[in-house]
Amino acid sequence: MILYIIVAISILLNxxxxxxxxxxxxxxxxxxxxxxxxxxxxxxxxERIRKLKLGG
Structure with missing residues (x-):
């Protein structure tokens, strides 16, 4: 009987x-x-990255 309760709880949790x-x-x-x-x-x-690379 306890086993069925544990199985039911396990299924519910899953x-x-x-x-x-x-x-x-x-x-x-x-x-x-x-x-x-x-x-x-x-x-x-x-485009902003290219401008930063060219400017830096």
């Missing part, structure tokens, strides 16, 4: 942790999207 992992993956994907630079931003940064 489900909860699985849901947490999925939530964290979605959150990570949102952070990646938010921090991703656009092509124009990259071009502007590269």
């Amino acid at each position: 489900i909860i942790l699985g849901i947490k992992v999925i939530m964290l993956q979605k959150e990570l994907e949102e952070v990646k999207k938010a921090t991703r630079l656009t092509k124009e931003e990259v071009e502007k940064l590269n």
Whole structure:
């Protein structure tokens, strides 16, 4: 009987942790999207770097 309770708790914890992992993956994907630079931003940064290299 105790074994069934332990198994049930284990399954429940696995489900909860699985849901947490999925939530964290979605959150990570949102952070990646938010921090991703656009092509124009990259071009502007590269241009500024070139100017700094030429000026320095």
